[in-house]
Amino acid sequence: MDITLSNSLLLIFFGVLISIGCMLIVRKNISAQLLRSHHDVTDPLLAVLGTLFTILLGFMLANSMQRFESARDNIQQEAGAAGDIYRLVGGLPEVFKIKTRKDCLTYLDLVVTEEWRLMQKNKFSDKASYTYEQLWKDCLSFEPKTQGEGDIHQTLLASMTKLGECRRTRAAELTYSLPPSLWFIVVFGGLSTIFFTYFFAIENIKLQILMTSVITIVVGLNIYMLIGYDAPFSGDIALTSTPFESTKAILTRGQSDEK
Numbered sequence: 001m002d003i004t005l006s007n008s009l010l011l012i013f014f015g016v017l018i019s020i021g022c023m024l025i026v027r028k029n030i031s032a033q034l035l036r037s038h039h040d041v042t043d044p045l046l047a048v049l050g051t052l053f054t055i056l057l058g059f060m061l062a063n064s065m066q067r068f069e070s071a072r073d074n075i076q077q078e079a080g081a082a083g084d085i086y087r088l089v090g091g092l093p094e095v096f097k098i099k100t101r102k103d104c105l106t107y108l109d110l111v112v113t114e115e116w117r118l119m120q121k122n123k124f125s126d127k128a129s130y131t132y133e134q135l136w137k138d139c140l141s142f143e144p145k146t147q148g149e150g151d152i153h154q155t156l157l158a159s160m161t162k163l164g165e166c167r168r169t170r171a172a173e174l175t176y177s178l179p180p181s182l183w184f185i186v187v188f189g190g191l192s193t194i195f196f197t198y199f200f201a202i203e204n205i206k207l208q209i210l211m212t213s214v215i216t217i218v219v220g221l222n223i224y225m226l227i228g229y230d231a232p233f234s235g236d237i238a239l240t241s242t243p244f245e246s247t248k249a250i251l252t253r254g255q256s257d258e259k
Contacts, residue, residue: 016213016217020212027198057222060186067176074170103134105248105252107131194219
């Protein structure tokens, strides 16, 4: 099941119901007077637990958001490198230009139409990888005959290197995720924070239900955000292929203008 906002809200809703049920069980079996007599102990413990959990979750969320933004910057650079390759070959012989530009547009198209969908399953497109290799062959097979062609060729190889680095980084980012041990800590910390709210006796039971519900919702939404940013290519918060689409549209429009 994909981690979407609707799925997460449904899980949080059931989590709230379970939290309220557990809280009512505690209130039924432990008198309010007994609970209030232990507030001097439970209050500082909850404060310490809540602070530690908040700091931990905050650092993990900030780290995931940073990696998410790095992934966004990387795909923009990859799309930009493909655009540079397309434009650079405009100064080279016609036969080489036509072949390389065709492969460049094919690469962009495959990334958008096929590879992006596969990335949601942590896979890469074999067709896109093959086209990427063809681009390298195009660039390496060209032999400059003038100083101008040599300068363009050097810049072209630098752009191909940049495209390759970004593609490898994008592939590596599919495998980046928080280890199970850290997920266990996050879930356990969230459950522990909710659990401690059961041992506060508020005269108005409806108010305590509201407090428990709000804490459960906040914990659930923060974990949803952590899951979303930890997987930059799947879910509701996923990065889109817009940079590649925009680059392809601009290059195609420029190609039409040339004709």
